[in-house]
Amino acid sequence: MRHNGRAPLKASKMRPEHLNLRDGERRMAVCPDCLSWHRLARSMIMPHRAVEAAAGDGPRRYFGDKPCGGRRCPGSAQRITIDISMEQWAERLLAADSTATGRRSARQHSKPTPAPAKPVAQMRPAPVNAADALTAYRDHLKACRASAGAGRCHGSYRCGAGARLASLYEQLLRTQPRRDRARKELTRMQARLKRRFAAAAAKNTAIEWARRGEATVDAKKATAKRSGTTVEEANNACRIHTADSVSEFRGPRLPLAPQDVEAHERRQAQLGKRYGQRNPAASAA
Helix, strand or coil, X not given: CCCCCCCCEECCCCCHHHEECCCCCCCEEECCCCCCEEEEECCEECCEEEECCCCCCCCCEEEECCCCCXXXXXXXXXXXXXXXXXXXXXXXXXXXXXXHHHCCCCCCCCCCCCCCCCCHHHCCXXXXXXXXXXXXXXXXXXXXHHCCCCCCCECCECCHHHHHHHHHHHHHHHHHHHHHHHHHHHHHHHXXXXXXXXXXXXXXXXXXXXXXXXXXXXXXXXXXXXXXXXXXXXXXXXXXXXXXXCCCCCCCCCCCCCCCHHHHHHHHHHHHHHHHHHCHHHHHC
């Protein structure tokens, strides 16, 4: 393949977005004449032909690798000298992309100023029933007929706002009975569910209290030594007594003197003799 006779282009002088030097991909370049992409072979742009645009006066379209009618593009077989590495080309491409991204148009686009909002005192809520819609429609007719603006309501003619209010009144007039029936049915259903939930809650509360009462009685009986005895139940019960109070349950008084004095003294004498025989040193002292 012979070149087109032009001086070779240096890759370092070309725009980085007009080259493709990525690893693992075919090396491609943009033709300097037709500005279309074509692959490189032997550091030259592959031959390609031009086809006139369909309109006749528009830009030309060029197709590479396929012979498809039209004259040969003068940029075919243009030599390109790759004098930069893939890393240098990638850095230049990244710098060009960041510059294009940060570029802004100098033309200013002015947005139209929004219309001021209506004062809160002049705002009216949307009618929710047929009576409110009829009142709003009559107020509009009175105000619109009194105004001198073009397209106001007169005779059987209604302006846009008047027609909307009239259609809204007719719609609410048709749907009002159905709405009332649905609202009453919903109210009855809510009251029925409320009564059912209250009865179920009361029943659950009674069952819970009964269960807790049975558990308390069973624990009290299990703690007592003899279930059913008044003394044991009173001893196991947790009650707070003041410092000066006396318990309602009193046991028998303990004896302070022995019942048989002579037998007690003989027993004490025998214990003293045994102690002296076991500890002679302590008895001698």
